[in-house]
Amino acid sequence: MGGAIGQDLPGDAQPGGQRSGVPSLGAGLAPEECQPCIPQQRAYVPSATPETIVFLKNLNWRYATKKMDPTKAVPAELVEQIVEAVRLAPTSSGLQPFELFVITNPDIRAQIEPVAWGQKQITEGSHLLVFAAWDTYTAERIDEVLNLMAEHRGGLTPMLEGYYAKLKTAYVDREAEVNYAHAARQAYIALGFAMAAAAELKVDSTPMEGFHPAAVDKILGLEEKGLRSVVLLPLGYRADEGDWLAPMAKVRKAKADMVTELD
Numbered sequence: 002m003g004g005a006i007g008q009d010l011p012g013d014a015q016p017g018g019q020r021s022g023v024p025s026l027g028a029g030l031a032p033e034e035c036q037p038c039i040p041q042q043r044a045y046v047p048s049a050t051p052e053t054i055v056f057l058k059n060l061n062w063r064y065a066t067k068k069m070d071p072t073k074a075v076p077a078e079l080v081e082q083i084v085e086a087v088r089l090a091p092t093s094s095g096l097q098p099f100e101l102f103v104i105t106n107p108d109i110r111a112q113i114e115p116v117a118w119g120q121k122q123i124t125e126g127s128h129l130l131v132f133a134a135w136d137t138y139t140a141e142r143i144d145e146v147l148n149l150m151a152e153h154r155g156g157l158t159p160m161l162e163g164y165y166a167k168l169k170t171a172y173v174d175r176e177a178e179v180n181y182a183h184a185a186r187q188a189y190i191a192l193g194f195a196m197a198a199a200a201e202l203k204v205d206s207t208p209m210e211g212f213h214p215a216a217v218d219k220i221l222g223l224e225e226k227g228l229r230s231v232v233l234l235p236l237g238y239r240a241d242e243g244d245w246l247a248p249m250a251k252v253r254k255a256k257a258d259m260v261t262e263l264d
């Protein structure tokens with residue numbers, strides 16, 4: 002088995018229509034707005050699709066909302082879609098080394114707000130997502146993923162077992178802090194997916210690193226579960242008034258200042 006640790010497993014691509022069954026989140030633009038289309042030999046392959054145009058518009062629409070309207074709750078079915086985006090986020094070796102807490106409980110959110118710089122979106126939004134990463138990698142945790150893979154991919158093959166054996170050799174005896182940092186990076190990928198999905202659904206969100214992780218861990222009893230809080234994401238709807246950031250322009254570096262194209 003050839004793949005180096007940290008690379009994706011060979012055969013990780015999922016052929017077939019699994020993805021096509023998921024309804025597209027980005028919709029609503031007429032096909033003629035998708036321009037320009039590049040002529041190919043056999044078919045027209047658009048350089049941008051209506052979905053990607055809407056997707057980018059929605060990413061431009063979203064911002065780190067500073068004031069949520071406490072009277073507006075995000076419908077459960079939209080939260081479900083955002084959670085599904087988290088579940089679908091790719092992770093190194095498919096380990097998904099984090100858990101997601103979806104908190105509507107007002108008492109728990111009221112406890113978290115003061116240990117999160119008093120950021121009111123936590124209580125004024127309707128849902129608080131807490132991304133909590135594994136505190137380290139263990140053989141049991143890795144084996145659970147191995148078994149899940151085997152269950153869905155025709156049993157334990159030598160390739161599968163060999164790959165995850167290598168992973169255990171590389172990860173299990175490593176410093177817990179290094180393992181946690183690796184797991185937390187995977188949680189950030191899911192955070193990105195969640196923010197993008199929320200934007201597609203016109204749900205507001207505020208990514209937050211401004212909190213005391215140890216205090217949040219205590220409130221949620223994460224240590225006992227072998228987890229550590231990484232990042233928070235309140236969900237809700239922007240308030241009509243009182244958000245200082247709402248009228249401001251989105252500021253991003255110019256493409257030329259951050260993208261190097263090597264042709």
Ligand SMILES: Cc1cc2nc3c(=O)[nH]c(=O)nc-3n(C[C@H](O)[C@H](O)[C@H](O)COP(=O)(O)O)c2cc1C
Pocket residue numbers: 063064065066067120207208209210211212232251
């Ligand atoms: C990982 C991360 C942590 C952040 N932490 C906070 C935070 O604690 N409080 C806050 O108001 N904004 C926070 N932000 C928001 C950023 O300041 C904001 O995303 C950035 O300035 C870009 O602006 P925009 O998201 O409004 O487009 C955070 C963003 C990210 C991605």
